[in-house]
Amino acid sequence: MSKIMTKRDVIEWLKATAAVLEENRRYLTDLDSPIGDADHGINMDRGFKKVMSQLPAVEDKDVGTILRTAGMALVSSVGGAGGPLYGTFFMDAGKAVAGKTELSDEDLVLLIESGLKGVVRIGKTNLGDKTMVDALHPAVEALRRAVADGVDTAEALRLMTEAASKGMVDTIPMLAKKGRASYVGERSIGHQDPGATSSYMILKTLMETLASGHRATG
Amino acid sequence: MSKIMTKRDVIEWLKATAAVLEENRRYLTDLDSPIGDADHGINMDRGFKKVMSQLPAVEDKDVGTILRTAGMALVSSVGGAGGPLYGTFFMDAGKAVAGKTELSDEDLVLLIESGLKGVVRIGKTNLGDKTMVDALHPAVEALRRAVADGVDTAEALRLMTEAASKGMVDTIPMLAKKGRASYVGERSIGHQDPGATSSYMILKTLMETLASGHRATG
Amino acid sequence: MKKLINKPEDVVKEELEGIALAYPDLVKVHFEPNFVYRADAPVKGKVAIVSGGGSGHEPMHGGFVGVGMLDAACPGAVFTSPTPDQMLEATKTVDGGAGVLHIVKNYSGDIMNFEMAADMAHGEGIRVLSILIDDDVAVKDSLYTQGRRGTGTTVLSEKICGAAAEKGYDLKRVAALCRKVNINGRCMGMALTSCTVPHVGRPTFELGEDEMEIGIGIHGEPGRLRMKLKSADEITEMLALSVIEDPAYSRTVREWDEAKGEWVDVVLQDPPFKEGDQVLAFVNSMGGTPAIELPIVYRKLHEICEKKGLKIVRNLIGPYITSLEMQGCSITLLKMDDEMIGLWDAPVKTPGLRWGT
């Protein structure tokens, strides 16, 4: 199985994610206004800034350690729902690929799937609750299927991102059943979930990182 | 000396004043906003409503009693600076014409002059302090001079009102030295004093009452 | 945005610095992770009570740390639940050997962060029990959603349980008492204006000059419905009747089972209010509503309680659980028994609530 993602790619992914979330701080916060408490972008930006500050200490470590460190940084700096959920996503993803310094297609599926499972375990989330899981779950499914079908990595990641995007948009008509959005009941309908949106951004950034990474390394 | 003002005229004056102040409640309050605390119109309206409620009980009494009753009603219902000042104006005016049921020109001068003296005593006010005294004082002077000169009543009252109006307008460029307006210092310049304005209204109403009263009684 | 702040990102830190300087006899402040704790912590042999939540609700929770109330409070960023390491550190700092009760408001974020902290504390051998506060009757359904938010009853539970801990109740008894306070308390709030999160810089929602929002939470999250502005009497009636007439409410919450050493589901049911009940009436300002308006609300609430046969035996009126500078109010009624009345009356000495000696 060919290695498609190096340790350096993982670090690039986290860095690029930090940049994307900083850029979208306002947008994610705005999404969190009508159905939440107007802090999702602020929270994610604060969290990934903390991740950035922790990265130098583990850059030499394996992928698992890097991801777990990122997760712990998120848990200890984000707070809210996003902190434990994204913290667990990265900690559990890290545990799944512990010790590795390069990842195959299958490793990547395992990584993301484990992250998703962590979110569901902590959040007790069901599909259709209008949360980040509605973006993460179809994305994991799409990636897994593509990899199983032997689709090439770039295309597999494109399919994953497309599924995340569709899942994100599909949260719009949903009635929220988890998180703050559930408090506004019917009024949650018609708004895109901020967590699903940040999840889509994180996965899209993964796709882009590997695309440019592969270009760079030929 | 001919009687120019009956007990009924006094009551009509007070009633008409109540109506005028109700009508100008907002205007006087607005004048009190930039240099005061936005309540002068509210205060005067509340006070003269109380006067109205007390009038029936003293309608049969002499002018002095009627005016003192009005003054006491103002003292006990207006509060602020306006309450003691206008209350004293009417109480002292009433004391000056105690026992009378009809007033001559000279009585009227005495009435208003006594009221003004009461205001100055209570308020320790100097001319030019940017207060009601700046309308009342020139009005009293004008009325006194006109009466001394033998000018007919209607014309004397017109001169009084004209002087009050000029005094009122003259407060605009003044720097306030008494009352709340003094707290804003230089910023009081350029605004017309609300108390001078209500004083002008009260005197103008007196003129109009006697004009229409004289028409009515031929 | 008009606020007495410096940089938005420094609000919580500087607020804590001010608290540390202002009340050194009552509290100390630990930075990174941030928490406020009793000046004399740990109090040996006393059950410690720790709460926390997003900032912006002051005096809750930091202002309730002190003798007879909380042992520690963990402030998150504005409107954002604190992180597990704050709660863990606070828990370790105030544990006097008799265990620690976490009072947690029912928000996904708070629950997840507090659960993580409790798990870590258990791992370090500290006894921790958690009780959820979920009293907001504006949130109707609990079957498929997060269920009710924790609002006004939180303050009351912190006072009553704090007094119980001071009196020597053991951990299980304090937890049982807290559960009892929660199922006997119900709250509903409304907003005349939005609030502005410092980091965001604009009001969280826009309300027309003649509109208000009913069933609001404490985070500037929108309420259940928007309507034309009404009079204080009408608003009070709406809130009070929603609270008083709320039917028996049942939900499943997770609590730590010490015997089993795991989190278990517990079904709790609120007994509805009924004629003859003794209640504590809590009229709360959302932060921007000034003191002149609250007695007007209390006056009507008193009348309604009387009509409904509820006897107000204690009250609390003021800004105690706020939403930054939001104008509006909430009404909380808590059914009281003699034990709770005694504990309510017990001395308390915190920056935000103080009586007795």
Added chain:
Amino acid sequence: MKKLINKPEDVVKEELEGIALAYPDLVKVHFEPNFVYRADAPVKGKVAIVSGGGSGHEPMHGGFVGVGMLDAACPGAVFTSPTPDQMLEATKTVDGGAGVLHIVKNYSGDIMNFEMAADMAHGEGIRVLSILIDDDVAVKDSLYTQGRRGTGTTVLSEKICGAAAEKGYDLKRVAALCRKVNINGRCMGMALTSCTVPHVGRPTFELGEDEMEIGIGIHGEPGRLRMKLKSADEITEMLALSVIEDPAYSRTVREWDEAKGEWVDVVLQDPPFKEGDQVLAFVNSMGGTPAIELPIVYRKLHEICEKKGLKIVRNLIGPYITSLEMQGCSITLLKMDDEMIGLWDAPVKTPGLRWGT
């Protein structure tokens, strides 16, 4: 206008009704004329303290009636001094035979109405002394104007003199103490937003989104100057330095001379603050500024006092003398001596301020 009220003309009446219902153990309310008085008044042999002023500054004054503070408070209409008959009735109701001190804020309206009331009380054979509070350093000149307004120091004088009366000070001594508090206290305030008088229905003044008003009074009257919005640190520095660096201030006030049986002019001079002074630092919310922001101001004030060699020995932080829902704050510093510290610490039990037993 967004307020929790019914009809504007009923605000004060209904507020008082609410207070009567909420605090029957502490205060009673008399209607027409309106005043709030101690539930156990008159207290035989104790000097009684009566204050009053326009409504809209809650908890001042009605919220400060109770054991250890005021015996009665007379609320006028919003921002309008009360009438003489209110003060007269209140004075007669609470006089326990040891005389009554009127604490009067220096506004023409308050002075005139209180003087009339005192004269009437004297006429009825009641001993009444009056002390003016004029502490607002925003008002510079006193020679040709009304002089400084009475602001933050009012609250502090009511607490300290209330404790002295409770301790058995006689009338002259309580009055002398009040005079001492006044000349040792200075205050300055600012506003981020205007307030809206219920009867008027619109903000008293308009401030741009990036403007603030410095040297504001407590009645929505404009301040001395308007400027661009600044940070909490800069605002605190402006207010604190105006207070601390205010030079010796001298003015002539009128006081009742019992021996002469007439009002006499008394010249009073504020001693400037100097290094080594012990002070009480009072950070006050104008009503709409929430609790999260005040410690940020206190933090900077503490730093400045330290730099200036002033030692903060006591503090008070919260909304105590407000301007309806105005956002903003005021800073008051009061030079303390041991007598004043002891009286500050003495028990107080009122709706608005409570400690000790």
